[in-house]
Amino acid sequence: MILNGNVLKYGNNINTDVIIPGKYTKTLDLSELASHAMEDLDENFSQRLKNGDFVVGGDNFGCGSSREQAPLALKYAGVGCVVAKSFARIFFRNCINIGLPLIVCDTDFIADGDRLKYQLGANILRNETQKCSYDLQEFSQVMVKVMLAGGLINYLKNNNGEL
Numbered sequence: 001m002i003l004n005g006n007v008l009k010y011g012n013n014i015n016t017d018v019i020i021p022g023k024y025t026k027t028l029d030l031s032e033l034a035s036h037a038m039e040d041l042d043e044n045f046s047q048r049l050k051n052g053d054f055v056v057g058g059d060n061f062g063c064g065s066s067r068e069q070a071p072l073a074l075k076y077a078g079v080g081c082v083v084a085k086s087f088a089r090i091f092f093r094n095c096i097n098i099g100l101p102l103i104v105c106d107t108d109f110i111a112d113g114d115r116l117k118y119q120l121g122a123n124i125l126r127n128e129t130q131k132c133s134y135d136l137q138e139f140s141q142v143m144v145k146v147m148l149a150g151g152l153i154n155y156l157k158n159n160n161g162e163l
Helices: 030-035 069-077 089-098 141-148 152-158
Strands: 002-009 054-056 081-084 102-104 115-119 124-127 132-135
Touching: 030 069, 069 089, 081 115, 089 102, 089 141, 089 152, 141 152
Parallel strands: 002 054, 054 081, 081 102
Antiparallel strands: 002 115, 115 124, 124 132
16 A cells, blocks of 8 residues: 655644544544544644645654544544654554554654655655655554554454454
C-alpha cells in the first residue's frame, strides 16, 4: 500500500483531548466524530485535510487519555498516516489496532504543506517537495500486516484468529 499526501504539521505533546475534544466522545457516529477532529488546535483542519494527507507532529503525539476515539477521529476524517518523533504508547497501539498507519521518524525537517510518499512496511519516507528521504523506525512484520489489513480485527478474521 502506497500512501501519498500533503502534510498538516503540528508540534509536540499533541494530546488526545486536542485530537478529539472530550465532549464528542460519547457519539458512536464515526463521521460525526471525524468532523470534530483537531478542531480545538486547528479550526481549519477539516477544510485543509484532503483524504490521505499526513498529520505530522513532534514528540509524544497522542499523549493524554487512552481513548480509542482519538485515532478513530483521525482515520475517519481521512488522515492517511500519522508521523511523529515519538508516540504515547496507548495511542500508538490504538492506531495499529484500528489500522491507521503511523511512522516514527525525525520530523524536524518536514514542513507544513510538504508532499510525502510512503509504502507501508518500507523503512523510507520520501518528501517529494524537498526531494529527500527519512529513515524510519522499523516495525515488526506482524504490526505491518495488521496495519495493511486495516486493523487487528480484520487481520484476525483473515488469519483464523492467529497472529
